[in-house]
Amino acid sequence: xxxxxxxxxxFTDPAPAQEPVPSVRASDADRDRAIDALIxxxxxxxxxxxELSARTEQAYRARTQAELATVSADLPAAPPASRVPAxxxxxxx
Numbered sequence: 153x154x155x156x157x158x159x160x161x162x163f164t165d166p167a168p169a170q171e172p173v174p175s176v177r178a179s180d181a182d183r184d185r186a187i188d189a190l191i192x193x194x195x196x197x198x199x200x201x202x203e204l205s206a207r208t209e210q211a212y213r214a215r216t217q218a219e220l221a222t223v224s225a226d227l228p229a230a231p232p233a234s235r236v237p238a239x240x241x242x243x244x245x
Contacts, residue, residue, distance in 0.1 A: 174218030186211045186220050193227045 187208055194204040207223045214220035 174216060176217045178214050178217055178220045182217070182220055183211050183214065186223055189224050189227065193224070198227060
C-alpha cells in the first residue's frame, strides 16, 4: 500500500488559545501580572535596571490589553509555576 492511498486525517484544535482582545481594558491584576513578569525577566538578566523602570512605568500607564502586551513582547513566555508543597520542599519528579 502506498502512503497516497491512505486517507489523511486533519485534526483541529477543539479549544484554540484565546489571545487577549486588544481593545479590552486592562485591569489592575493584568498590570500586576505584567510587572511580575518584568521583574522575573530582570532577575534572569534579560532587562537592565533602566529597562525595568521604563517598562514598569509603561505597564502602569497601559489602558488596554494591547498596550500592556507591548511591555513584554520581546521577552519569552513565563514557564509554568513550579510545584512546591506547603512545607516549602521541592518535589522530585
